[in-house]
Amino acid sequence: MRKKVDIRYTKSSIEVYYKGNRICSHKRFYGRRRQYSTILEHMPVNYHLYSEWDKARFLKWASGIGESTYQVIHGIFDSYRVKEQAYKGFLSLLKLADKYTSERLEHACKVALERIPSPRYKNIRLILESSNDKAASPSSQSSEMIHNESYSLVRGASYYGGGSHEK
Structure with missing residues (x-):
């Protein structure tokens, strides 16, 4: 049931003609490339909303x-x-x-x-x-990257030659 139509467009509207008769007119939509602007009433009968x-x-x-x-x-x-x-x-x-x-x-x-x-x-x-x-x-994380806070090795200030910095 394919039919050839003529399209006429301006900066503000798009018109579709079949055999010289205008069959629909739409406000022109400026969106992203390939973005849809659908008027459900203009969709063919075989298009359905999601069931x-x-x-x-x-x-x-x-x-x-x-x-x-x-x-x-x-x-x-x-x-x-x-x-x-x-x-x-x-x-x-x-x-x-x-x-x-x-x-x-x-x-x-x-x-x-x-x-x-x-x-x-x-x-x-x-x-x-x-x-x-x-x-x-x-599975990609190595055992070194996994951090368990219940087990850690922390060296105090005395290990590095300093005294306790806690007051």
């Missing part, structure tokens, strides 16, 4: 990787009203587990959630590419 079933299915998939991945995917779902707009972002994010492993994806999501209010695919991908996720991984 709870769709959301539960994809969140179950994400929770299989880990809690942080679940939180990032949940945030992506909540930021879009039309499910087709979110698919690319969260499916791309989940595919990062194939390239980097599920464990690294989970750690990257954890790092992103600590640093970014609403992390997206690009944020997670950059964390993985730069290996910043490895610093958050408990």
Whole structure:
């Protein structure tokens, strides 16, 4: 059912014409590149809002990787009203587990959630590419880096040749 339309735009509006008849008019939206501005009434009938079933299915998939991945995917779902707009972002994010492993994806999501209010695919991908996720991984920390306050070796002033500086 693809039809060719003519688009006319000015600094303030966009008009769509089909066979010379204007079928819709929109105020022009100046946002970030590839940012959506959706008027649901103008969406085709086959576009649907997220059902709870769709959301539960994809969140179950994400929770299989880990809690942080679940939180990032949940945030992506909540930021879009039309499910087709979110698919690319969260499916791309989940595919990062194939390239980097599920464990690294989970750690990257954890790092992103600590640093970014609403992390997206690009944020997670950059964390993985730069290996910043490895610093958050408990398995990557050496025993020297783990600090236990209940056990420490502290040498007093007398060891360094000075007297007690306590009063």
